[in-house]
Amino acid sequence: MSAAPHSSTAVETPTATAVAPAPLPRLPNPLPLPLFAERGGGARLRHHAYSRKQKSLGLLCSNFVALYDRDGVESIGLDDASRRLGVERRRIYDIVNVLESVGILARKAKNRYSWIGFGGVPMALRELKERALREKSGLAPLPVEELSAANMSDDEDDDKLGDPEAETEGDKLSQTVDNPSDMPDAPPCRLRSDHRKEKSLGLLTQNFVKLFLTMEVSTISLDEAAKFLLGEGHEESNMRTKVRRLYDIANVLSSLKLIEKTQVDTRKPAFRWLGMAGKPKAENGVTVVASPARKTLSNKRVFGTELTNIGINRSQLEPTIQKKAKLAQGGADILKSYNVAAQKQPGQVNKSGFVYGPFHPSCARKQEPDDCNNWESLADSFRPQYQNPALGDLFAHYVDAWKSWYSEFSQGSGIMQQHLGSSVNNKRFL
DNA sequence: TCCTCCCGCCATTCA
DNA sequence: TGAATGGCGGGAGGA
Incomplete structure (x- = not known):
């Protein structure tokens, strides 16, 4: 039996919400059960106004990270995630399995994961x-x-x-x-x-x-x-x-x-x-x-533009949600530009020879890590003035993620290099 | 046309 | 035994 289609609206279990002293982004509430999630309905009930782009696993993952990658989040309940993100539990399983395999999450118990974050x-x-x-x-x-x-x-x-x-x-x-x-x-x-x-x-x-x-x-x-x-x-x-x-x-x-x-x-x-x-x-x-x-490729999908996947399922978008989506899209565009600007900087290799990943801070190339701590001003200069505070939160979240990522790599680059230093003969992959 | 990947059925595992 | 987990593939969206 599958609990998935209904679990997104199920009453939260008492143990499932030990999340975030910090305020989480506001989600449309209550979250309606999407028509397409009706048990046994599946594709047969699909509404043609829906766009699959807005239901993608990548977008869901971005939302998941945006929701939980913040100070104070230690424990994540799958029911909670499912409810907040407005998706069936089945999709949450997909996300957490991948996140766990790259060290961002760790399973604590049934229905419960601990948030490690990008530092992991x-x-x-x-x-x-x-x-x-x-x-x-x-x-x-x-x-x-x-x-x-x-x-x-x-x-x-x-x-x-x-x-x-x-x-x-x-x-x-x-x-x-x-x-x-x-x-x-x-x-x-x-x-x-x-x-x-x-x-x-x-x-x-x-x-x-x-x-x-x-x-x-x-x-x-x-x-x-x-x-x-x-x-x-x-x-x-x-x-x-x-x-x-x-x-x-x-x-x-x-x-x-x-x-x-x-x-x-x-x-x-x-x-x-x-x-x-x-x-x-x-x-x-x-x-x-x-x-x-x-x-x-230009990203087929712009991630992080929605805080929940449920508002834009296969039915018509609500005007307010559309508005939110546009606002968020603006934020995402800024983030995208910021990323592009960072990636355009040739090399991105610091003194230790480490090449930064996507959260590479733009100042890292010019300055050594110790000098690169003026994140607040950086954030301010890029931070859009959202009407919706949740979007401001989302942007702040990304800045935090960059900071965290950068900090982790700064500390770990020596170790990483040590491992990267071993030659790999792996031509069999070719 | 065919790549992409959402969706949910249902088998398996867990408590 | 019911709930949680997640493998799997059909089939629709999109380029």
Whole structure:
């Protein structure tokens, strides 16, 4: 039975709202249950005035982050998130799985996550990179064909259920989920839960990120990623499913600015890693970000323009909500311009050789971290004067996120470099 | 036409 | 046993 379609309007459980002393953005209240979410209605009840762009997982992720990435937020209830964002619980699961896999959230209990924030990302990425390198090292020597088997197709996977001889890299990956400490005494035989976890969105996210962290090309298409993750000999249906999931993941990671969509020669886009980039390959064998000459797609979707997804479902927009959307769009445009301006600055490499991600502060290139602390004036100079205070909050949130991200990288750049310094021979990805 | 990805069904896992 | 979780693929929106 699925609780999802109704959970967005369900009465909050008593334990589900330990959130935010700081005021959260105002959301339309009460939040109506969208018609399309009617149990069993699904696509059959779709209203044609709705635009799917406004329901995207990436936008939802942006809203989720905007909602919870603030001082005082420690615990997040899924019901609370679902209600505040005006989406079915099912969608929240997608978001939190991806956020958890990159270290932004940590699961505390059923229905409850703790907010770690962007400060958790460098550590998570470091661990992912370490794990990926270890898997490729002597600890897990896998030639290409075995590596393919490691990410074996679902069919092969199914065939080996319960086979003690069939432990694969996939098992190891699932162990990393079940046993973060990589306990050596993990059960040798595959459990059904392991099998399920191998296919989880979180694990797929981690494997997807690992491709970026270890490969020597800066971009990868989702088809390529799916082929690699599935291995050879996969069925077409498995491929389609995997690509669907990668689209979901890519949208969330894009909204987090960990990756960005880029146009390659073919019609299909590829994704470029932004979250962190190493020093030039000549020095340490790790690829820097792709040439800026490569055309970056204008974002098909402008994230962070809505505080809830529910006001613009498949019915007509309410005039007031439309107004809000326009206001928010203005803010998003400013943010976008700010990001573009920051990204246009050549290099973005500080003295330590670290290349900043999307939250790179524009002043970082010219000034060393210690000098770059005048965030308030920076924020003031960019802060639009919103009529809606919630939008001001949203902008302030982004500034805070930049600050946090920058601070984390400033502190962690040495460690990160240490890890980036190890050469990666990963041509098999190509 | 086909890429993109929202949506919700329903199997599995959890408490 | 009911609730929570999340894999999965149909099919509609959009370029």
